Amino acid sequence: MSTESIGSDPGGPAPQATDPGRGHAREHGHGHDHIHPAPSHFLTKYVFSQDHKIIGIQFLFSGLIFFVLGGLLAMAIRWQLAWPWKPLPILGSALWSSPSLGYQMPPEFYNKLFTMHATIMIFFVIIPLLTGAFGNFLIPLMIGARDMAFPKLNMFSYWFMWPAFVLITYSFFVEGGSSEAGWTGYPILSIAKWATPGSLNGQTFWLMALLFAGVSSLMGSINYITTIVMLRAPGMRMFRMPMTVWAMFITAILQAFALPVLTSALIMQLLDRTAGTNFFSPVGWQVANSPPVVGGGGPLLWQHLFWFYSHPAVYIMILPAMGMVSDVIATFSRKPLFGYKPMVIAIAGIAGLGFIVWGHHMFQSGMNPALGATFMLSTMMIALPSAIKVFNWLGTMWGGRIQYTSAMLNAMAFVAMFIIGGLSGIFMAATPVDILIHDTYFIVGHIHYVLFGGSTFGIFAAIYYWYPKMFGRMMSERLGLIHFFLTFVFFNGTFFLMHIIGMHGHPRRIADPLVYEYLNRAGVIGMNQFMTINAFLLGLSQLIFAYNFLASLFLGPKAPVNPWHANTLEWGTSSPPPHYNFARIPTVYHPPYEYSVPGVEQDFLPQTEPLPPGIVLDPVMA
Amino acid sequence: MRYWSVVFALAAIFSVGAFVYAPLSGDWWLPNPSGDMHHSVSSFGREIDSLFVIILVITGVVFIGTQVVLVWEAYRFADRVDDAGRPVRQARYFHGSQRLEVIWTIIPAAILVFIALYQMGTWANIKFRSAAPKVQPTAEVTARQFQWIFRYPGPDRKLYTPDDLYTVNDFHFVKDRMTLINLRSSDVIHSFFLPHMRIKQDAVPGMIIPVWFDSDTAGHFELVCAELCGWGHYKMRGNVTVHASDEEFAKWQADLLAEQNRSQLSMATDNQGR
Ligand code: HEM
Ligand SMILES: [Cu+2]
Ligand SMILES: [Cu+2]
Numbered sequence: 035m036s037t038e039s040i041g042s043d044p045g046g047p048a049p050q051a052t053d054p055g056r057g058h059a060r061e062h063g064h065g066h067d068h069i070h071p072a073p074s075h076f077l078t079k080y081v082f083s084q085d086h087k088i089i090g091i092q093f094l095f096s097g098l099i100f101f102v103l104g105g106l107l108a109m110a111i112r113w114q115l116a117w118p119w120k121p122l123p124i125l126g127s128a129l130w131s132s133p134s135l136g137y138q139m140p141p142e143f144y145n146k147l148f149t150m151h152a153t154i155m156i157f158f159v160i161i162p163l164l165t166g167a168f169g170n171f172l173i174p175l176m177i178g179a180r181d182m183a184f185p186k187l188n189m190f191s192y193w194f195m196w197p198a199f200v201l202i203t204y205s206f207f208v209e210g211g212s213s214e215a216g217w218t219g220y221p222i223l224s225i226a227k228w229a230t231p232g233s234l235n236g237q238t239f240w241l242m243a244l245l246f247a248g249v250s251s252l253m254g255s256i257n258y259i260t261t262i263v264m265l266r267a268p269g270m271r272m273f274r275m276p277m278t279v280w281a282m283f284i285t286a287i288l289q290a291f292a293l294p295v296l297t298s299a300l301i302m303q304l305l306d307r308t309a310g311t312n313f314f315s316p317v318g319w320q321v322a323n324s325p326p327v328v329g330g331g332g333p334l335l336w337q338h339l340f341w342f343y344s345h346p347a348v349y350i351m352i353l354p355a356m357g358m359v360s361d362v363i364a365t366f367s368r369k370p371l372f373g374y375k376p377m378v379i380a381i382a383g384i385a386g387l388g389f390i391v392w393g394h395h396m397f398q399s400g401m402n403p404a405l406g407a408t409f410m411l412s413t414m415m416i417a418l419p420s421a422i423k424v425f426n427w428l429g430t431m432w433g434g435r436i437q438y439t440s441a442m443l444n445a446m447a448f449v450a451m452f453i454i455g456g457l458s459g460i461f462m463a464a465t466p467v468d469i470l471i472h473d474t475y476f477i478v479g480h481i482h483y484v485l486f487g488g489s490t491f492g493i494f495a496a497i498y499y500w501y502p503k504m505f506g507r508m509m510s511e512r513l514g515l516i517h518f519f520l521t522f523v524f525f526n527g528t529f530f531l532m533h534i535i536g537m538h539g540h541p542r543r544i545a546d547p548l549v550y551e552y553l554n555r556a557g558v559i560g561m562n563q564f565m566t567i568n569a570f571l572l573g574l575s576q577l578i579f580a581y582n583f584l585a586s587l588f589l590g591p592k593a594p595v596n597p598w599h600a601n602t603l604e605w606g607t608s609s610p611p612p613h614y615n616f617a618r619i620p621t622v623y624h625p626p627y628e629y630s631v632p633g634v635e636q637d638f639l640p641q642t643e644p645l646p647p648g649i650v651l652d653p654v655m656a
Numbered sequence: 657m658r659y660w661s662v663v664f665a666l667a668a669i670f671s672v673g674a675f676v677y678a679p680l681s682g683d684w685w686l687p688n689p690s691g692d693m694h695h696s697v698s699s700f701g702r703e704i705d706s707l708f709v710i711i712l713v714i715t716g717v718v719f720i721g722t723q724v725v726l727v728w729e730a731y732r733f734a735d736r737v738d739d740a741g742r743p744v745r746q747a748r749y750f751h752g753s754q755r756l757e758v759i760w761t762i763i764p765a766a767i768l769v770f771i772a773l774y775q776m777g778t779w780a781n782i783k784f785r786s787a788a789p790k791v792q793p794t795a796e797v798t799a800r801q802f803q804w805i806f807r808y809p810g811p812d813r814k815l816y817t818p819d820d821l822y823t824v825n826d827f828h829f830v831k832d833r834m835t836l837i838n839l840r841s842s843d844v845i846h847s848f849f850l851p852h853m854r855i856k857q858d859a860v861p862g863m864i865i866p867v868w869f870d871s872d873t874a875g876h877f878e879l880v881c882a883e884l885c886g887w888g889h890y891k892m893r894g895n896v897t898v899h900a901s902d903e904e905f906a907k908w909q910a911d912l913l914a915e916q917n918r919s920q921l922s923m924a925t926d927n928q929g930r
Contacts, residue, residue, distance in 0.1 A: 142887035216884045222861055223844040223886060229801070230886035316862020321843045322801070332862050333845055367733070373752035398847065400860040403783035407776055414768040418761065424722060425760045426752075431729045433748035438657045438734065446730065450664055453722050454671065457715040464711055464771060466704050466778040470686070470854045473847060473882040519663065526667050534674055537708070539687040539851035541882050544890035550878055552690075552851060557683025630747040637747065652751045 072613035082193075084185035087611065089192050090171030091504060094497075096195065097163035098583075100154050107151040109573050112528075114144050116566035118546040142231045144545035145214035149232070150206070152217035153240065156351065157247045158202065160489050162195065164354040165251065165289070168496050169258055169282045171504060172358075175604035176279050178267025178622065180614040183260040191253035198246035201239045210234030216543065218340060221314035221333040225306045226321040241304045245297065252293050255286035262286075267603070269622030273378070274641070276602045276626040277371065280378050281357025284385045288346050288353075291389070296343030299336060306331075337399055341392035349388045352452075352484060353381055355492025356423060359445040361626075362495050363427055365600045366442035367434030368637050370627040370652070373426045380419035380426075387416040397465050398472045406465050413463040420456050424449060435630070435637075439598070440514030444495035447522050451487025455480055458533060473543075476536025482529040494518070494579070501586070502593030506610040509590060513582040520575035527568030531561045599638045602626050606642050624651060661730035668723035675712065687851040689873060697873040697898075698853040703778045705854070710774075714767060782855075788866050789834040795827070796838045799846035799859040802888035804879060810913060821912050825894040827879055829871070830905045836868045847883035850896065858883055874900040 073079045083089060113122055121137035122129070129143075170188065174181055182188045205212040214232030215224035223229050224237050262275070262283045275283075302313040314336045315329035364371040371377065393401065393409035427449045436442065458480040462468045471477065494517075501509050535558055540547060547553040547562065596605040607616050620642040628639040633649045645651070678684040682693040686705055689697060696702045736744045781787050796807040796815055803824050810819030815838075829835040839848055841859035849856045853869045871877075879894030899905040 140887070141890060145884070145887060145889070214887070220845055220884070223884065226844065229844055316860075319841070319843055319861035329862065333860055368735075368747040370749065370751045372750075373757050376752070376757050398856045399858045400863050400865050403779065403785075406783065407779060410775065410779070411769075411772050414772040415765075417768055418765050421764045422757075422761055425756075428722065428725050428729065429752065429756070431726075431733060433750070434729075434733045435735045435743055435745065435747040436730065436733045438660050443660060446664065446726070450667065450723065450726055453719060457719055460715055460768070460771065461708070461711055464707060464775045466700075466775050466782060467708050467711060469782065469856050470704055470708070470851070472856055473849075522663060522667065526670060530671055530674060534678055534684050537678075537686055538684065539849075539880070541849070541880055543884045546890045549891050549893055550880060552687050552878055555683040557681055627751075630749050632749055637743075652749060 082189060084181070084189045085613065086170045086174050086182045086185070086188060087504070087615075089188055090167050090169075092192050093162050093166030093170060093195075094504075096199065097159050097167055100158040100162075100199075102580075104151055104154040104159055105573050105576065107147050107154070109570060110139075111144070111147045111151060112566040112569040114139055114147075114545060115547065116563040118548055139545075141545040142211070142214055145216075145230065145543070146206075146212045146232055146236075148543060149214050149216050149240075150202075150212050153213070153244075154202065155485070156217060156347075157244060158199070160351045160485060160493075161247075161251065161347070163493050164351065164489065165254060165258075165282065165285060166192070166195075168278070168354060168358060168493075168500070169254065169286075171500065172278055172604065173258055173261055173282055174265070175503075175607070175611060175615055176276050176602050177262060177265065177270050178603045178616065178620045179261060179265035180616065180619070182257045183264055184257050187253050188257050191250045191257065194246055194250040194253065198243045198250065201243035201246065205236045205239035205243070208235040208239060210236055212236040213240035215240075218344070219303065219336075220340075221303065221306070221336050222319055222321065225303060225314055226319075226324075227307070228322045228324060238304065238307055241300050241307070245300050245304075248293050248297050248300070251289055252297075255289040255293075258282055258286035259290065267619050267622055270603075270641075271622075273375065274622055274625050276357075277360035277374070277377060277381075278354070278357040281353045281360075281381055284381050285350050285353045288385045288388060289350055292343045292346040292350075295339055296347075299339035299343070302339075303336065334396070334399060334401060337396050337401075338392070341395045342389075345392040345395065346385075346388040348484070349384055351489050352492075353384065355448065355489045355496075356381065358496045358499070359448045359492050360427070360430075361600075361602065362441050362445040362499050363430050363449075364627045364629065365499075365598050366437040366439055366445070367431050368437070368629045369430055369434040370625075370629060371426070372429030372432070373422075374625065374627065376422060377426050380422045383419040384416060387412060387419070391416050394463060394468075397468050410463055410465045414460070417456060417460060417463070420452075424453055424456070438515075439498065440509070440511055440518055441495045441499035441598075443515070443518045443522075444491045444498060447518070448488055448491040448495060451483050451491060451525075454530075455483030455488055458483065470539065471536055473541055474536040475532040475540045475542055478542050479529055479532030479536055482532070486525060486529065491521075494521070497583070499598070500604075501583075502597050503604055503609050503611070505587055505590075506593050506608075507586050507588075507590030508593050508597065509586040510582050513578055517575060517578040517582065520578070521572065524568045524572035524575060528565050528572050531565055535561055596640075599636070601628060601638050601640050603641055606640055658731050658734035658736075661727050661734070664723070664730055665727045668720070668727065672716070672720065675716065689852065689875065689877075695873075696852075696854070697871045697877070698855075698869055699872070700778075700782050700869055701852070701854040703781075707775055707778060711771060714771065785866060789836055789868050791834065791836055793838050793866070794829050794835045796840065797827075797848065797859070799839075799841045799848065799881065799885075799892075800843050801886050802881070802892040804848075804881075804892070804894040808909065808912075819913075821909060821916060823912070825879075826897070827894055828897045828899060828905060828908055830899045830902055831874045832870065832872055834868055834870050836866060839865045839867050844885045845883050846881050846885045846892065849880040849882035850877065851880060852877045852896075856882055871898045874898045 119138045210231040213236040214230055227234050305311040306313050312329040313331040314333050315327050316332045317329045318326045320326045391413045393405055394413040397406045498514055540553055593609040603620055622641045623644050626641055630637045631639050685693055696705050738744050798805040806823045806827055808821040809815045810821050839859045841861045846859045848859055855869045857867045877896040879896050881892035
């Protein structure tokens, strides 16, 4: 092995291009000097693969399949809200074979719909796509490693999702049906078996599914951290890593610290449900005439534990997208990223502050209101790094030469929509205003501007951008632009007015708003129907994406090595990259965003190409 | 290609338009008595509404500012090529600006801290127990699946005595009085939400939480359960009656007492068998 300490040369001199043997001994992690031959059997190559690229693609397909399921559930939710108790078209008579009730959706089924929609979108779509799919695929390629530090652990991290997939899908069919305690699973509703049908068995399946998903994430995050710390190519200093890698790195740290708390909370709830413990049940409550319980715990404990994980988790759901969007914006503006270091600091700041703001989900929970006041301050402060990032993206585009590819448009939509999601957060952070809007559609609007307007547009940007590298084929740009246009329009049509009905006091999670007089108004009903129509069109527009994605796998034109003329390392190897990624481990000479450097003939300067003589890079913040 | 900027502009105009139109329409604005949409019925309501408007203005300015920049950039800096297919202009080469970075950190930080500090007083008045009015509780409110049970002091004006009065899903209090209730839950978590008074407080099993509010308008309002509490959550609705005077309230209580005595069975036992 090389004598140079592994990968830790921040600030050190840029290494010379040295003997090719040096590279692959260090990235290989266990110090011997050969490369394992590529697996040849179908099973080891594509199913039980230890290749980070295949694992990333496995996560990608699984996530997209659950995206379809989650989307269908969402449309059923919207149907009920716009036309309460009208049987679902086609499905209604198939699902509820009771003509006496007019094939109406039972209210408990509505509760299952939004519980499972949110659970699936968060734990089976967004997190697996962002960290599982793109984290796995991109990290080794972008830092110039041959694979993850622990390839076998990586394989397990995907296969541990399978029990989760099976359990969550199976939960729809158990007695009582799937969980209906909301994706937050608040006790007592979740632990009292007779509180609501979904608490009978569905909740147990829900808990176990989340436990497995959590284990999977934990394995992934340990792998990411180790890989990024240990396996960077020569010259890839920390401050030469692309924002995507930085974001994945910090996300992984966040996850490694927060997940154990969720895991213990899930186990505690599981024990409360099955072993008769009383972590979350107080003295003397009683559900549906069951004998009073001798408790000793309290439901607020669950909320603290749950949000201690799930607040950081909302950053787990957005930081990787921020990183990828930064890369896309710089590439298609043909400009260096504005304020690279402040961006890194902002991400780290978000992660750090992310741990001390969980209480803002509990302003109305009965927690000591003095805590509410301090959580208001910390929550306001976390808005700051987010604002900095927005200004930096705008600064990156300023003076650029913007190329409107599908990836770029989705990335710009990310910025535009994230601004809305960020600003609505300020209303909720202000504790007195939150009294009105907590648990209303204002929150639902906010969630979706962050998760759909943010994370999902980020994922679309990433797919359009890295698809050529992943599959060696180009997607159709024309279909991509149409898909973007329709998605952007119908997304806003679906979600924006949620802010309005929310501030009018429309509670979330109610199967029939017409029960309430103040919601039984023409404007509110009309808005609900408008949103539903848009939601259906939004869903339909995704067919274009599905077609483009699938058809291009076979019919798309062959992708060149570097279709977007980007700088980062993954664009220096073939599309798709070979087993072990690089024929020869690259050496890195400069930061990732050196676009349009004066004097350089092309408008890009790959990280692996030495500076042409006589050129100096801009030293500011680079 | 530069016309993609129009798409972003339209989204921003739609968003701003919705909030500009909102105050003009009773159905789009904050919950207020019908026919009187700019008049919140409670003192907390007025404070919260004005805080809402302040934040709306601040965020509105930031929103318009950032969207204008975005749309302008999308228009101005779109890639254009000349007849020979070469870019008309080259992107500018810079990595950022320390000064700008400092400016756009400090200004938002100041605004955010201002918003936070400015709200503290209102929050303390509405929620801190030390701010609770020093009055007898008007009622003890117990939430259960899926109803609100109110227990009022009887003629002896004391709660938890044998002459207490009970109602279900029917809440009464008096105009212009700071009204205090004790909030409980006997099964799962519920949330006591008075949209017109801008009051929301979870009812947590195992806890007794004081909640206080007022109304300067007599009339009928609604009580909502705002925390998912099971299959019947959506219909856990209560009627709220704000009486114009103490006398009217006393009369209502007297009637209730008479009725309760007549029927022998108190509402409480009546409710046991659900
Ligand atoms: C066609 C797209 C979508 C539609 C129409 C839709 C619709 C909805 C609706 C109506 C609710 C409210 C349920 C309620 O609380 O009453 C909801 C909740 C939620 N959705 Fe979506 N959604 C969509 C996509 C997504 C995506 C992509 C994500 C995740 C990235 C997501 C995550 C969530 C979450 C976290 C909640 C919160 C549920 C809760 O706390 O009760 N949704 N969605
Ligand atoms: Cu309730
Ligand atoms: Cu409820």
